Amino acid sequence: MSRMHSDGRGESGSSKPITDKSPDWVEYDEEEVIDLVVKLRRDGYDPSQIGIKLRDQYGIPSVKALTDKKVTEILEEEGLELSIPEDLQNLLDKAESIKEHLDENGKDEQAQRRLELTEAKIRRIASYHRENGNLDEDWKYER
Template sequence: MARMHTRRRGSSGSDKPTADEPPEWSDVDEEAIEDRVVELAEQGHDPSQIGLKLRDEGVQGTPIPDVKLATGKKVTEILEENDAAADIPEDFRNLLEKAVNLREHVEEHGQDHSNRRALQNVESKIRRLADYYRGDELPEDFTYSYEKAQEVLE
């Protein structure tokens, strides 16, 4: 598949091994996993960071290689059930942060044309992603602007 803002093709990434059930050595109770997910979310971690922490640190000393295999639910589903989900999706928030940082950089360094182009690309991605999330995770009348991005991030 080609990249979004260049004409090059990317190198393919590794695929996750297919598995139907969690490994035998990872026999942690589902409730303990869900409690740890909610606890990490309350500490301010994003869903992707929660997955990495469970993989590396685990629950009660036992690593959890895949939360969905162990519990039957994704991390975001667990957070939604326990009312610990974020206001806006993680990928959208990350793009907003990137756009705000790039805008501040471009305002300070006006001759940096490559980053001006990068800002245009990021804002384009934000507008496309806003169309996808509008109505479900974002309000119906949401339109991207630098000021709104700063508001959302505060």
């Protein structure tokens, strides 16, 4: 998928493995992976960071292949779910950063446009999450 608000038309992202089963060389079983996910969340990592850390430091290519659950599903079962979905939280942080920049540099028209585009993305993603029940129905973004 191409980026929405940029000149680039490239595709990014990795392709998933063909098989759904876990490779033979993985040394961890399901319970150990769940314990690692919970431990990393308690250490303050977000679900995407947990996946990267498990891949790079522990040699676990796919949590779902080992446990038949996504990282977010494991966190929900353990009561450690996020209050706001991670993609929406990242956009909110980005908008906040742009607003801080605009407070110092009021004449930066490019930053103003970037803030408008980011807020449009926030509204779209919030609408998606409200429809799917990941976000409260009365949640609303305000600048």
